[in-house]
Amino acid sequence: GQQVMQIPQYQHVQEGEDFTTYCNSSTTLSNIQWYKQRPGGHPVFLIQLVKSGEVKKQKRLTFQFGEAKKNSSLHITATQTTDVGTYFCVPQGGSEKLVFGKGTKLTVNP
């Protein structure tokens, strides 16, 4: 399956601070999906990025896909306690497989 590195593995912020998680691949990706899993819950789809250099926004969340389609990022502006959870990037190359990693676990101190 597609191998990517997602960093950081853990991030603790104060409410109101910004947060960014990064995914890096050694090979060119077809597309990348992002999911969020709340504590005790199941992963929920957030967005899919397909085009080189694509930037998409969902309220305080900004998703980017690199020009070379080898990296992606999720940025949250002014975190809130509702942002707590684990964020996963799920890359797709030539395979149909959707392989998750350990994600980035975000905790927010109120």
Added chain:
Amino acid sequence: DAGVIQSPRHEVTEMGQEVTLRCKPISGHDYLFWYRQTMMRGLELLIYFNNNVPIDDSGMPEDRFSAKMPNASFSTLKIQPSEPRDSAVYFCASSAGAREKLFFGSGTQLSVL
């Protein structure tokens, strides 16, 4: 649509017993995935099906694990015999096509004592 339905939500069993986890995907979805989640290993893909046919089972840990999809609306993941290291949350997910977003069930929390 009720979403992906998994049962049971919780399962506690003793080592050596057979465990069967069940999943009903969203109607019309062609792909079904089984994942296992632990703190140590994260969310691992075990196997996935396309149109009821197993496509890739390279993530299945060992012969004690087996998965079937007898029809488009039902899949099972069986562990026989179960071991304490199998304790984890097992998720089923379905999607409408290749490269489409996944819809996850609520998972089965398995504890093997």
